[in-house]
Amino acid sequence: MSLVVDDLHAGYGRLEILQGVAVRVDTGEMVGLIGPNGAGKSTLLKTIFGYLRPFGGVIAFGDESLVGLRPDQVLHRGIGFLAQDGGLFADMTVHENLVLGGYSLRTRGDVEQALDQTFTQFPLLRDRRRQRAGSLSGGEQRLLGLARALMVRPRLILLDEPSAALAPRFIDRVYDAIVALNRSGLALLIAEQNVEMILGVARRVYVLDLGQNAFDGSPAELRETERIRRLYLGEVA
Amino acid sequence: MWESLLEFLVQGIILGGLYALFAVGLTLIFGVLEVINIAHGEFFALGGYLVFAAVVLLGLRPVVGIVAASLGAFAVGLAVYPLLLAPLRRRLGRRPYGALYLVLTLGLSTFMQNGLLAVAGGEYLQVPPHVAGILDLSFTALSYQRILVFVVAMALLAGLFAFLLLHRQGLAVRAVAQNPEAAQAMGINLGRIFSLTIALGVGLAGAGGALIAPQFNVYPAVGLPLTIKAFAITILGGMGNLLGALVASLVVGVTESLAVMVIPSEWQNLIAFAVMVLVLLVRPQGLLGRAVVR
């Protein structure tokens, strides 16, 4: 099941941010999305997931168009979303967050089963299940967000800067989990400011600049291209 | 002296119970939708009219009448979001021009109140007490009707809290109140939750109207003083804070009741507004702080 985005124009209100962007994520692929601040990475992910309605273009998952669908409808098509700020319900417990992650599961049994699986995969969450989500450390929160998104076993997850505001050791833990998930067949489209991290794990990367595609290829190809390296890799603080 | 104090205290608590039914529903709607339902009082009045129709016109038992009235208000409430709020939200997009929603519910209030007036006339309709009899306590005598109002109000509110804490959809309501975008990412249909929330909120108001109909009588504007008072209570408890609304309701009920001992009763209504203005000036987030629906 591939995600195909082509000639996408989107933005906020009357301001057009994405000016004809094209992206593709194949089954089980891990794809990176990098570019300067304001390039449109977040906007792209939000538009795919349905938070924003595109002005024009193609968004398809498998052979189904996602254009005009609400976020909850996109979720039902098998795509998950992890917001930049984590999107957690900070005042609720870890357990409640996870249960909400399984909101669209059909039966209570399914939810229990998914919970069991989640706790096996992320034992630290089991220890903290009664704790208020907002009281977890940054890295734990990010893992919770990931675990929560996995409750419904999506085929593809959109991640908006998973390493944002995290200490380096947490970033490693989060990416370890991401890599493991990818190995088990989960496709990922990851927007990142932390270029080094994503280049180390992604199969392909897209570079966005000013709302347009600026590069598309493997991390190795990216590093080789002198100009790209200078412009984008050099820009990272 | 202590006896009359106790008597007023009890009356105040009972009054507070009714206020709570009203104010908690209002706060729930605000906490989830960020909209102040100015038409809340009209659903209260609707509850009164429905119980009148059920009990006086159709001769049904009071229990049936109260349930029917609550469900009726609930059902009408379900239509409010899809018919009125959703189109406005679609038009406004991401800009939360809150004032326009206020104006919308104001229009609904005008429409409903005068609709009731047109359909049922303006006379004060009478409903016999749902339960007869008086409980004799040493310091006062309480009618069972009054006790019924309080008990049922508390039961309904307990039910609401249980729903919000334990039920899957209740969890969804709280999620939407806290973080609507994240809630959507969980697969929650915002529109459905909004509809459910409004229906729950006005359903409580309708139940209140049905319960208190024997005492307040039934007429189109019966909900008006309550609505305005509920605004004050909601501010006091912190907008969006359900527990705060409950506590503030009881506080206001008791204060009003006790104040009768000191000031003439016509000025009683002033208390709530004076308090509200005071709170808005000093501490807009209310006594218990602005906590979102937990």
Added chain:
Amino acid sequence: MTTRGTWLGGLAVAAILLPLAVPHPFVLTIATQALIWALLASSWDLLSGYAGQVSFGHAGFFVLGGYTAAITSKSLGLSAWLGVWLGALLAAVVGLAVGFPALRLRGHYLALITLGFAEILRLVAQNWLSLTGGPFGIYGYATFSGLPADPLLRRQALYVVVASLFAMAVIGERTPAGKAFRAIREDELLAATLGIHTTRYKLLAFALSSGFAGLAGTLYAYYVLLVSPTLASPATTALVIGMAVFGGLGTIWGPAAGALLLYGVNEALRFVGVVYNLIVVGLIIMTFVIFVPEGLAGVVRRRPAPRVRRSPPARSTDASRSIGG
């Protein structure tokens, strides 16, 4: 601007000529009362639509003006000519006073505190028997003195009202204050950083708006010759807001036109039955807020705004800009 000026001019001319052209007492009555509401509606718009400080308590200023006029004329025997300005002035002062605490509040809170203010005034009017005559209000006072026959009386009020409308429209549109109001409404933080004294202008908006509302109140008092607490009821505010939404928020003249039209509709429907006209008002409010939020004024001057492309910032000459996607 010119088109708008023509509209305003045309409206004003029509308003002035109407009662003169058709000196039928019924028409004059409706026209005068309609203009009083128009003044009230546009005063509300000045504060809520124009300056963006949405008030739900304008009925309070209206009633304040009305009662001041009635009380000064009845108890102090003051001439209506004086009472009119006294009422407006008092309302403006109180409006200014209300404006101070309101400075810190936004949105819902502001709406509620103004609502509370109006309710408090209504309850005071209802209960302070010695001063306000209680629920029955005040009546039996003299109106404008030194006026010839009846139709002329109407004309005088009309002229005052229209002149005030113009004054407000002028303030709103032409003077720097109007621009400041609009800037504050759009983005208060931005306005402040641009050097606009937001506090000063917000207070000015409150004072002006409440002053005009009070003026409308005095005119009402001297025209209807009866003031009662129900004037400060939420129904009055609802009617005013309905008229403003119908006419178009933030335009000043829009709510005035909306008031004229809606009042005409109201009166016409009164033949059908007292209850139905308010139902229609409620329906109009809801429909217009949803489907035509810019109101009649918006319909008049609607032009869709083009989509904006984010333009690339000026970068140093770098050939790499030409990298294809």
